[in-house]
Amino acid sequence: MTATELTPDEQRVIDRLDPDAIAELTAELVRVGGENPGGTEEATATRLAFALRALGAEVSLDLVEPGRPNLIARMGDHSLGDGILFLGHSDVVPAGEGWTRDSYACLREGDALYGRGTTDMKGGLAAVVSAMAAVNAEQPHLPMTLVVTVDEELGAKGVHHYVANEPVGTYRACIVAEPTNLVTITACRGAMNLRVDIEGASAHAGKPDEGANAIVAATDVIAAIEADDARLRDRPHPVLGSGNWSVGTVEGGHGTSIVADRCTLTVDRRILPEEDPFAILDNLLTDARERIRAGARAGAERIRVTGEVEMVMPGFETDPESDLVARVVRAVKDAGGAGETGVWTAACEGGFVHRHHGIDVLVFGPGDLTTQAHQPDEHVLVSDLHLAARAYALLAVRAALAGTQGIMPKS
Helix, strand or coil: CCCCCCCHHHHHHHHCCCHHHHHHHHHHHHHCCCECCCCCCHHHHHHHHHHHHHCCCEEEEEEEECCEEEEEEEECCCCCCCCEEEEEECCECCCCCCCCCCCCCCCEECCEEECCCHHHHHHHHHHHHHHHHHHHHHCCCCCEEEEEECCCCCCCHHHHHHHHHCCCCCCCEEEECCCCCCCEEEEECEEEEEEEEEECECCECCCHHHCECHHHHHHHHHHHHHHHHHHHHCCCECCCECCEEEEEEEEECCCCCECCCEEEEEEEEEECCCCCHHHHHHHHHHHHHHHHHHHCCCCHHHCEEEEEEEEEECCEECCCCCHHHHHHHHHHHHCCCCCCEEEECCCCCHHHHHHHHCCCEEECCCCCCCCCCCCCCCEEEHHHHHHHHHHHHHHHHHHHHCCCCCCCCCC
């Protein structure tokens, strides 16, 4: 599929996109921070709201928690449909150690902007806002919506609040502006965070058989996790690969000379779109309890294992042969990109939108998740921001002009 000639209307929209202006908005969004945990997203949402209102958008800030507002911005006439929905988040992971530059100064070096959040995902947000502005300036009646949630990097409180309170819309599709290295992502696994608590009984370390060691029992929980991880790898999804487990933290006990009466594991589980997180937890607990009983260690009968699902981010899968994917690839090529497609091993909030609005979801954005995001010296290329903005603008124009069939008229 090669690039096609833009219509005069589309060319005028594209000509309005200024890479330096996109870079400056990215830098402004990075400089206001929004670390999660450790801060709030309020300054990012306020800066976005200011920019969008100046461009004529109708903006609402919906408070999820103190200092943590979701942002919903609409442009155009939504009376005949909502056009395309862009999705992003306003929080960033903590800067951490190892930077060779100021993590929030967001200085430009040639074609690169350096700073926490440049890739994940202040750059994507700036590209979307710039695209919406360009479209609205030329065709102010065309409908577009941007949703920016809080707490994506930790507990997904923002998107849970959104789906609980926002009416179902008539969107053509959702584009998540996460960093994909400008590849159109048609499917991604979901994620769940769970906590497993093991209760035992304390005793003097000189007589350990008088207690019930919760940390030792935790090894049976981990063995159950490893066994299920191996089972999953033997039965991969044809597109997304397998789900997988990762034990994140182990915390327990009170001291070296005391039999541990408690232990807590926090665990990440990557899930496929059809999997039930609560069934996954139940199966894990059942296997772990059986292993503890079978081990017949001292005090095994006194061990109690419970768990809780703390966060769920559902996956999604969009048919890679669909008209939507073909049209998005076309727009990316028309914007100057390669038009590649792929699937993600990461998770994003697109699955929530897919379930809530009943629309297809794709992920497409500037920056690379695996080599740039969540790392020291995170950076994004200004040329990639500009290309992403061009693609977003073409998608918005074509989605809004579409009839009832598909995301946009066929070329």
